[in-house]
Amino acid sequence: MGFCLFNNAAIAARQATAEHRLTRVLIVDWDVHHGNGTQDIFYNDAEIYFLSAHRFPFYPGSGTREETGTGQGLGTVFNLPVEYGTARHRYLAEFEQLLADCAKRCHPELVVISAGFDAHRLDPIGSLDLETEDFAQLTRLVLDVADEYCNGRCVSLLEGGYNVQALAESVEQHLTVIADRDSKL
Numbered sequence: 067m068g069f070c071l072f073n074n075a076a077i078a079a080r081q082a083t084a085e086h087r088l089t090r091v092l093i094v095d096w097d098v099h100h101g102n103g104t105q106d107i108f109y110n111d112a113e114i115y116f117l118s119a120h121r122f123p124f125y126p127g128s129g130t131r132e133e134t135g136t137g138q139g140l141g142t143v144f145n146l147p148v149e150y151g152t153a154r155h156r157y158l159a160e161f162e163q164l165l166a167d168c169a170k171r172c173h174p175e176l177v178v179i180s181a182g183f184d185a186h187r188l189d190p191i192g193s194l195d196l197e198t199e200d201f202a203q204l205t206r207l208v209l210d211v212a213d214e215y216c217n218g219r220c221v222s223l224l225e226g227g228y229n230v231q232a233l234a235e236s237v238e239q240h241l242t243v244i245a246d247r248d249s250k251l
């Protein structure tokens with residue numbers, strides 16, 4: 067669907083339900099591209115919830131708010147399409163609101179982050195309006211959910227990011243928030 071041979075986030079989530087017997091896993095995907103592969107894999111799945119915030123309209127073309135899952139998975143998919151030019155504060159506010167709605171529905175036992183950094187303002191491919199520090203804020207919001215519902219259990223997986231400097235700085239912000247939170251557990 068995208069550019070990956072293996073969908074790490076999907077494998078991690080399925081491992082959690084199949085091997086560790088979890089029944090509610092939430093994948094949060096803030097990569098600038100819609101997580102169409104992950105959505106497709108779990109579209110009919112009642113145990114694995116999926117939230118994607120992504121530029122839209124944009125490649126790969128999916129990820130409207132109307133795509134909410136089907137069958138047993140109906141209501142487990144939450145899409146936040148973001149138009150090019152959307153202000154970063156609006157992006158963050160909408161992300162926070164949708165994440166809260168999704169978490170309330172899911173009550174996750176584990177949160178998996180598809181951590182792409184190509185929504186950065188300087189990214190040559192994604193280029194939404196996000197600044198480096200916004201990835202710290204996204205991280206805080208997701209960890210808050212993990213703290214509230216599952217004792218902070220959260221796994222983060224690196225995905226896109228095509229401006230090497232912006233990628234490095236954004237990942238550093240992301241990891242610093244995780245490490246700080248970790249040291250307080």
Ligand SMILES: [Zn+2]
Binds near residue numbers: 097099227
């Ligand atoms: Zn991407």
